Amino acid sequence: GQQVMQIPQYQHVQEGEDFTTYCNSSTTLSNIQWYKQRPGGHPVFLIQLVKSGEVKKQKRLTFQFGEAKKNSSLHITATQTTDVGTYFCAAREIKTSYDKVIFGPGTSLSVIP
C-alpha cells in the first residue's frame, strides 16, 4: 500500500534559523496537504498543493510540490517560537476503487529562544 514518509522526525533550531521538512510518497499523488499540530492540540490545515511543481507561500512558510507529484517540502524562514509544533503532510490518492488520505509521521519542530 501507499506509504508517506517524512524527514527529519525531529528538528531543533535556534530562533531565527531556517527549517525544512520533506515528505515523500511511494505513489503519485492527486494532491498533498500540510497540517500543523501544536502540543496538546489537533491538526490544523495549512495549505493544499495540487499541480506538479507548484510553489505556494504563506508569509515565512514556503510549500513545494515535486514535478513528479511524489514529494513535497515545507520551508520556514527565520523560525519563531510560535512555529513550535509537529508538521504533517497528508497525501491524497484517488483511484477508481478508493479515495484515501494518508498522513505522514510528522516532523516535530522545537525552537530554542
Next chain:
Amino acid sequence: DTGVSQDPRHKITKRGQNVTFRCDPISEHNRLYWYRQTLGQGPEFLTYFQNEAQLEKSRLLSDRFSAERPKGSFSTLEIQRTEQGDSAMYLCASSIGPGLIDNEQFFGPGTRLTVL
C-alpha cells in the same frame, strides 16, 4: 461554535468494555473522517463517510470497530471489547467533497481513550 465537536473528550474504560464516541461535523460538510493518533505518530486513517455512506474503511480496522453516520450529520464510532492497544486519541474531521480537489479537513479536539 461552528467547528467540529467530539464527545466525550476523555474516556477511561476497563479492558473488554464497549465504548462509543460521537462526532458532530461542521454543518455544511458532507465528508466525515475518523482517525486514530498515538503519541509521536501522525493521524492514522480509519474510515470516512460521504453523507451517510461509508465509502472507505482501513484494513487496519478490526471487526471490533464500527462507525455509523445514519442521517449524514453526526457520526458515532464504537469499539467493542476494548483492548489496551486501543488506547489512543480518536480524531474526527470533516470536509466538503467529493471531487478531485478536496477541501481542507477541519479536525475536532479528539476523544482520548485510555483502556486499563
